[in-house]
Amino acid sequence: MKKKYILSLTALFIFSLITLLGTAQLFFNKSNGLPSTNLLISNQLKLNHKRLTENVILASNNSLTQLSSQSNLLSKNYAINYENNIFPETNSLNKKSLIYSNQNNSEMRTSFINSEWYNKNRRNIYSSLWVYASLNYLYCDLAAFMDADMHSQYHTGTVGSFDMTPGFIAASAAMMQIALTNVFLPQIIKNDNTLRWVQIASGTLMTLIQSATLFADKPTSYYAVFSGFEIAATAYITFDAIRWKPTKTTDNY
Incomplete structure (x- = not known):
């Protein structure tokens, strides 16, 4: 098993x-x-x-x-x-x-001052610059009345080293006519060459006069500021007129 x-x-x-x-x-x-x-x-x-x-x-x-x-x-x-x-x-x-x-x-x-638009509007530009310069002349005199020291000098008849005689004021008025009349002269003088020489003479004269006032007596700060803009405007007119070479000697209107 x-x-x-x-x-x-x-x-x-x-x-x-x-x-x-x-x-x-x-x-x-x-x-x-x-x-x-x-x-x-x-x-x-x-x-x-x-x-x-x-x-x-x-x-x-x-x-x-x-x-x-x-x-x-x-x-x-x-x-x-x-x-x-x-x-x-x-x-x-x-x-x-x-x-x-x-x-x-x-x-x-082409630069801006050589553009066609600038040449066509040169007369308007001159008028505008003379308006700008004239407003600066006027507001500068207005600012002098706001100055207490200058305001008291006007009452005495002597401002700085200048005697405010009728003749001096008349001469100042005649000088200001250069700027004021040039506001509209560019619009009525039709001959370009004539207008060019008017602008050169006017701009040069106003630039020299305003520059001389800065050295005639010690200017106030606001007078120096206004004078800077006035001189810049008239000097620009002078130099632009010098470089301007009119192509037409006949009437433009």
Whole structure:
């Protein structure tokens, strides 16, 4: 009984071992077969992708070659037509664009005082500057009455080193007529050359007189400020009239 029992156990063990080995071998074969299949499929896909890429590159090269040849042909034809002046409208358009561009650049380089607008409005500019200078002269005298020290000197008849005699006041009034009359002189003097010399003489005289008053006596702060603007206005008129070269000597109206 014991021998039969031992043999039975041995046979069962061998059968179980064989079954176990067979099952292990089956799973091992299946696990090795899956990567092999995937690898095969992957290699096939890579090969197809490589062939597709080569075909695309070949087609692109052919297309580029055709486009390049067509472009060279068009360039040669355009050069020949351009040399033979077959495109006169295009050439004319390019020339007009170049001329227009040059005109714009010339206008940009033109300064304000050389512009057409400035030349047409020079008379109005002179009148406006004389108005500006005259208002500064008048308000400067008005400001002197606001100054207590200067106001008391006016009551004594002596302002600084100047005696306010009727003759001195009359001379001051005559001097102020230079500025006041030049407010309208640019509008009624028709000859450009005549107006130019009037502006040079008037501007020079008023600039020198006003500059001399600054050194005749110690000026107050407000008098120096007003004088600076007055001198700047009349000096500008003088220098602008000097550089002005009228093209017409006849009447402008």
